[in-house]
Amino acid sequence: MPLPLEGIKIIEWGVLLQAPYAASLLGEWGAEIIKIEPLVGEMVRGYHTFGGVSQELKGGRNLGFEHNNPSKRGIALNLKTEQARQVVYKLVDKADVFMHNQLEETAIELGMDYETLSRYNPKLIYSVANGLGLKGPDKDGPSYDTMALARAGNMMAVGEPGTPPQVALGAQADIMGATLLAYGTCLALIARDRFGIGQKVDGSLFGGAMHLLSYALLTAHLVGKEIPRQDRRKVVNPLYNHYICADGKWIIIGGLQIDRFWPNFCKIVGIEALRDDPRFQNWQGDPDKTEEIVRILDEKFATKPREEWMSLLKSIRMAYAPVQTVSEVLTDPQALENEYIVPIDHPVLGRILTSKCPVHLSKTPARNKSAAPELGEHTEEVLLELGYDWDEILKLKEENAI
Incomplete structure (x- = not known):
């Protein structure tokens, strides 16, 4: 073709x-x-x-x-x-x-x-x-x-x-x-x-x-206010934040629908008491309470390695991603399976990995790069x-x- x-x-x-x-x-x-x-x-x-x-x-x-x-x-x-x-x-x-x-x-x-x-x-x-x-x-x-x-x-x-x-x-x-x-x-x-x-x-x-x-430019124009730079300790939503795990690796979680994920999230993290604590019944929109929740989650995420947290988050179908180094991306199975990174045979360098256009056409796909x-x-x-x-x-x- x-x-x-x-x-x-x-x-x-x-x-x-x-x-x-x-x-x-x-x-x-x-x-x-x-x-x-x-x-x-x-x-x-x-x-x-x-x-x-x-x-x-x-x-x-x-x-x-x-x-x-x-x-x-x-x-x-x-x-x-x-x-x-x-x-x-x-x-x-x-x-x-x-x-x-x-x-x-x-x-x-x-x-x-x-x-x-x-x-x-x-x-x-x-x-x-x-x-x-x-x-x-x-x-x-x-x-x-x-x-x-x-x-x-x-x-x-x-x-x-x-x-x-x-x-x-x-x-x-x-x-x-x-x-x-x-x-x-x-x-x-x-x-x-x-x-x-x-x-x-x-x-x-x-x-x-x-x-x-x-998006940020349109926000500044129509709202008259810039989207602020984020202090991860003071985020609006602690379920949409990044945390360091026991193995020193970072993970980012994406619980945009707070009401949907909060009960199950509390369970897998082991903070059911926080879920039922009357002081935190209406924590959304309260900066003091969200900052305290981030502090608690920092302590909790530091108790398990990243792979274990990813498995737990996957079990409740909550969005997450490892915060990877560039070198880690080269071996990411998701990148390899989707051919965002592919091996080629270079005439001088030998077998190497290179990026490929991340858009796929089902009947006329892109060709691999040459030297x-x-x-x-x-x-x-x-x-x-x-x-x-x-x-x-x-x-x-x-x-x-x-």
Whole structure:
């Protein structure tokens, strides 16, 4: 069965994460991705550490580049030369999408802007990712993942009251920005097929970070009050809170329907006396009483290991989840059974685990990722497909275009 995006060709001229990862998401659904890099390689190939963790892998591979660029063919071009730009124009002529996250001034300078490329292909989908959006007083300013999270309010939406702003690790604004750019690109492809038009698609880190907080933003607007940062000792509902267990591991419980779960919850936790204590008959909405219940539950949860608590909570069909480390997620049977994480055979790294698109189509499922390309690995192959002969390819090399 063909994949949903089989036959779609995407030319990606991206750096770091947002645009490259957006293209790779579409590659999982069958799109052909050709990645353009400068002759010295995309900058992330040279990153030695990220968050204090080494990015250097076996065989000279780079962790960041592998994450951002699977399922692609790679070509190396010197876009400062007219000859290399002509290669891109020939690619664009037969492409469906051109995607990048370069600065607009750079795209214009090198002839990679929408106005130029759309002359070669009027039905081209031109998808551009940026930091803060294409309009506004800071539209031309540089931005990175953490800056977007900071400006969108995310850093002040997590952590406990009175603590400094909290940084969410793992390039979350980049990942969300990439996901939304892929989403917009698919919509533009549908519009092209329905209405016969090409168009420009833009997404940003800032917009993606705001999207993550859409509920909180609407609350602040309509209610006139922000959802406060939570002190776990002073939560409104002690049955919707996280607790540390006897083995030092954390668990979060989700008893949103307090009246439904309170009697059975008291029984499995061993606080039936609290359930029947007249002082706690009407504890909901009383901050002093809820704080005391949290204190009691802290003591109770500290008496049993997490696995035992999960078994007890499961017996009363109350929602719960282990608060896991990133490493623990890699062996979570729920993640493995649903193929959110899958094994692949990498030509250099061997058998490894990698993420897979967490959306399933029953008859046209996504394919597993393949290894990211080496620098310029497919340059000659792609040029031959475009109609260049070996003499012309040699001349391009002599002219420092490839």
